[in-house]
Amino acid sequence: MTDNILKIEGLCKDRGKTRVLHDVSLTVSPGERVALLGHNGAGKSTLIKAVLGLIPIEGGSISVASHRPGKGAARSATAFLPEAVSFHPALTGREQLSLFARLSGERADVPGLLERVGLADALDRRIGTYSKGMRQRLGLAQVLLGHPKVALLDEPTSGLDPISRQDLYAIIDELAAGGCAVLIASHALTEVEARTDRIAIMSKGHLVANDTLTGLSAKAGLKTRLRVRAAQDADAIAAQIGGSRINGASVEILCTPDQKMIELRRIAAMGDAVADVDITPPRLEDLYRHYAREELK
Ligand SMILES: Nc1ncnc2c1ncn2[C@@H]1O[C@H](COP(=O)(O)OP(=O)(O)OP(=O)(O)O)[C@@H](O)[C@H]1O
Numbered sequence: 112m113t114d115n116i117l118k119i120e121g122l123c124k125d126r127g128k129t130r131v132l133h134d135v136s137l138t139v140s141p142g143e144r145v146a147l148l149g150h151n152g153a154g155k156s157t158l159i160k161a162v163l164g165l166i167p168i169e170g171g172s173i174s175v176a177s178h179r180p181g182k183g184a185a186r187s188a189t190a191f192l193p194e195a196v197s198f199h200p201a202l203t204g205r206e207q208l209s210l211f212a213r214l215s216g217e218r219a220d221v222p223g224l225l226e227r228v229g230l231a232d233a234l235d236r237r238i239g240t241y242s243k244g245m246r247q248r249l250g251l252a253q254v255l256l257g258h259p260k261v262a263l264l265d266e267p268t269s270g271l272d273p274i275s276r277q278d279l280y281a282i283i284d285e286l287a288a289g290g291c292a293v294l295i296a297s298h299a300l301t302e303v304e305a306r307t308d309r310i311a312i313m314s315k316g317h318l319v320a321n322d323t324l325t326g327l328s329a330k331a332g333l334k335t336r337l338r339v340r341a342a343q344d345a346d347a348i349a350a351q352i353g354g355s356r357i358n359g360a361s362v363e364i365l366c367t368p369d370q371k372m373i374e375l376r377r378i379a380a381m382g383d384a385v386a387d388v389d390i391t392p393p394r395l396e397d398l399y400r401h402y403a404r405e406e407l408k
Pocket residue numbers: 126127131149150151152153154155156157158
């Protein structure tokens with residue numbers, strides 16, 4: 112995972128007189144799944160459009176598989192799944208994918224692809240009769256069909272039920288396992304927390320964080336919560352390790368990541384007086400709030 116198949120350096124973009132992307136640098140390597148997070152209007156879609164070569168940029172550079180966006184080689188290396196994917200309603204799933212395969216010069220096992228995305232039963236149904244989730248699955252089949260080196264997915268799970276979301280991420284995992292660099296713009300923090308390798312956070316057109324979850328946690332210095340359940344006497348535990356009593360049976364301690372093992376050893380030293388310990392590290396939601404707020408300062 113050393114070569115960056117997608118490389119964005121110092122990207123600046125204006126909309127009218129307003130700068131909406133400020134000096135954004137971001138890379139994605141083959142096989143990596145990177146989440147692109149940010150409030151409404153933070154600049155995620157603008158960044159994706161720039162990578163697709165759909166809009167001119169005011170500064171910086173973008174390279175997709177060593178080519179400039181918009182060039183034929185960059186386009187054929189890239190797949191894009193928009194948030195609201197739309198197809199001609201009169202075509203069937205099979206016709207749509209066969210048409211796309213012909214246009215892109217791919218030899219494709221269309222029924223196999225549709226089965227892979229869970230649409231085997233809807234193969235010969237018109238897309239106009241598909242649900243939103245089914246259209247999203249068809250969009251993903253289209254992404255798979257192109258064997259892309261870079262996949263840009265804009266809110267891929269919006270409007271999908273929990274099982275469909277899991278299915279979709281399983282397919283994204285496969286895509287990445289095959290060496291594709293995947294950039295997922297999303298507001299679904301819990302999902303991307305579990306299913307991506309790195310998190311990039313945008314705020315008002317600036318990239319304010321770009322690291323693994325562990326790296327983001329360490330830099331932010333947010334506290335880990337240790338909840339200690341007493342076997343019998345919670346007061347005695349609170350007196351010994353500090354922290355605050357949260358109910359009749361438990362004591363809660365907040366500690367920084369580097370203090371965690373020290374606290375755990377102190378808790379373990381109390382032996383049978385402790386019935387259980389729950390460890391809750393900072394969640395992506397906490398980290399997201401932290402980094403987005405830092406930018407506002
Ligand atoms: N066609 C346009 N003309 C003028 N301004 C635009 C245009 N498209 C986007 N913008 C502005 O650019 C900024 C970034 O918008 P963008 O759509 O990239 O945000 P986003 O992070 O994708 O938001 P969301 O999560 O709501 O999709 C916003 O201030 C938006 O108003």
